[in-house]
Amino acid sequence: MLCGMAVQIPIMMVGAVFMALRQDRQLAWLFAVLIPLLFLAVGIVATRMIPNFRKLQARLDTLNRVLREQITGIRVVRAFVREPRERARFGTANDELTDVSVRAGRWLATFFPLMLMIVNIASVAVIWFGGHLVNSGQMQVGALTAFLSYLMQVMMSVMMGTFVFMQVPRSSVCADRIEEVLGTEPSVVPPAAGVATSALRGELTFDGVDFTYPGAEQPVLSEISLTASRGQTIAVIGSTGAGKSTLLNLVPRLFDATAGTVLVDGVDVRAWDPEALGSRLGLVPQKAFLFSGTIRSNLRYGKDDATEAELWHALEVAQAADFVRALEEGLDAPVVQGGTNFSGGQRQRLAIARALVRRPEIYLFDDSFSALDLATDARLRAALKPETVDACVVIVAQRVSTIRDADVILVLDDGRIVGRGTHVELLAGNETYQEIVASQLSAEEAA
Ligand SMILES: Nc1ncnc2c1ncn2[C@@H]1O[C@H](COP(=O)(O)OP(=O)(O)OP(=O)(O)O)[C@@H](O)[C@H]1O
Ligand SMILES: [Mg+2]
Incomplete structure (x- = not known):
């Protein structure tokens, strides 16, 4: 005009x-x-x-x-x-x-x-x-x-x-x-010509990573170094606000580390082509978020051409097959905005299944078992084992029972790694871990 x-x-x-x-x-x-x-x-x-x-x-x-x-x-x-x-x-x-x-x-x-x-x-x-x-x-x-x-x-x-x-x-x-x-300048800039392949598979490394949220004074993570290789399960435990979610968010580049490097399959995440990086990662966020649509459309979110069999398999592993089968429409059951027509635990299991459908090389579970009862939690982890032999798994959890079988447990306190080892090793020699365990398990169970 x-x-x-x-x-x-x-x-x-x-x-x-x-x-x-x-x-x-x-x-x-x-x-x-x-x-x-x-x-x-x-x-x-x-x-x-x-x-x-x-x-x-x-x-x-x-x-x-x-x-x-x-x-x-x-x-x-x-x-x-x-x-x-x-x-x-x-x-x-x-x-x-x-x-x-x-x-x-x-x-x-x-x-x-x-x-x-x-x-x-x-x-x-x-x-x-x-x-x-x-x-x-x-x-x-x-x-x-x-x-x-x-x-x-x-x-x-x-x-x-x-x-x-x-x-x-x-x-x-x-x-x-x-x-x-x-x-608005994005703080995470994709590289002009990103790396799209790597000979390594299922390797995650943090090398002296510091992270401060934009505008914050104190760093949320400092001097984080860890290596998770193929077939390994790494667990991260720590009190609320310790920086566990932040740690996981650095891998898919929701934020970039302020110092140090995060490497996926030996390549700096900042050098990866975003799509290639994404296809290697399976993140289950702390707040299970589902899109409106159907269960099928949600599961296919990470892999458009997933077959029916793949979807059901993922649901089986995620211990969600039973309740999906019980629904009249099965995979076509509607999911309303935010997924509020499912319980918190059901949402969490669907989010896990969504990540599984993708068959990533690095699984990132951010407190994804918290809404499950102990028995379901145990069954899920047992079913997950054979699925992830070719991948590395990072599990963030609050519950000791969820992570006690992990190959390496990292104890995070106030953004620093204060303990590293297996359940037995940490139980013997790490004060912070002992405190967490004492608050959750009876002495007999812990042993
Ligand atoms: N987007 C953000 N901007 C600024 N500060 C943040 C942001 N997200 C988290 N923080 C701060 O970073 C710290 C670590 O948060 P983080 O979410 O990583 O904790 P967490 O270990 O995952 O806790 P929880 O077990 O409760 O999930 C907290 O002190 C929080 O206040
Ligand atoms: Mg968190």
Whole structure:
């Protein structure tokens, strides 16, 4: 719209002024008075309107945010009986939006009448002064009519121009925000020509890795070194907030290490082609996230061409086959947004199956067995063993029973590795591990 009008309007305006002056010079001074007057009026209204439109957009944002939060958090709101407070919070956001909308609306409402008033005054002025000229024989009636039409064209151009101009403040606010998104420098930059193959398979190495979240003062991980080779199971245990999830997130490059290197199959993750790297990793995130669709579409998320047999096999291993079979639609059972029509444990097992379908070389389980009962947990791990002989497995867990069979257990405390060894070794000589064990198992069980 802007581009079309931006070409048309100046041509119309200059052309009409030129033609009008050719008709008659004596009324030229009317242009000199009316056009600046029109621009002045437009200027005043526009300068009042722009800040209001900016605020309008920001408040619309707030309102959307509040509403979205309330819809996603509706269960929490209900459980805490906070409806009145939430209603008030929405009310405040809504009032603020109404307030600024009304203000912007008022300026908008004055705008067109003001324009029309000036245009009509202009025609009265032309007829008045032109009439006298016609009366005294200095001007033809035809010339007067022509002059009037040209003047109207000029005025209309200005009005149309301002109409476009009025969209500018709103558009510029929107453009700023698009610009902000597009202008954000990703902290994780894919390499120009990424490595796509490696002779090694199923090897994960951390070499002196430090990590600090952007803007944080303290590092979350410091001096992490570990090697997990093919067929090995590495476990990471540590108190909540120790940095376990962060450690796993460095492997698929959700973040890049601030110092040191993370190597997958002997190649720095930063050098890997993102797709090739992704195909080697199977991450089961701490918060099992399912997409809306069906169980089938979710399982195929990592491998589009997975066969029916592969899907069922993955479900068997993940101990999810029983409950999927019990569903009337089986694999075609619907999954609602966020997967909330399944229990936490079912979601977790489906997320595990999703990673298994992919047959990756490096499995990353982030506390993925936490929602399973001990028996299911044990069965799952037993079924996982033969699946992962060709892969390396990293299990993050809080429960000692989940990780006691791991080849190497790393004890993470406050972002540092404070213990390394098998269950028996750590139990004998690591204080932090002993504390964790003591808090969970009876002495007899631990032994
Ligand atoms: N996106 C983030 N931005 C800033 N700090 C973060 C972010 N994610 C985590 N942290 C901080 O990093 C630390 C480690 O978090 P992390 O999620 O790795 O812990 P965790 O060991 O997985 O804990 P849990 O057992 O509860 O899952 C925490 O202190 C947390 O506050
Ligand atoms: Mg975590």
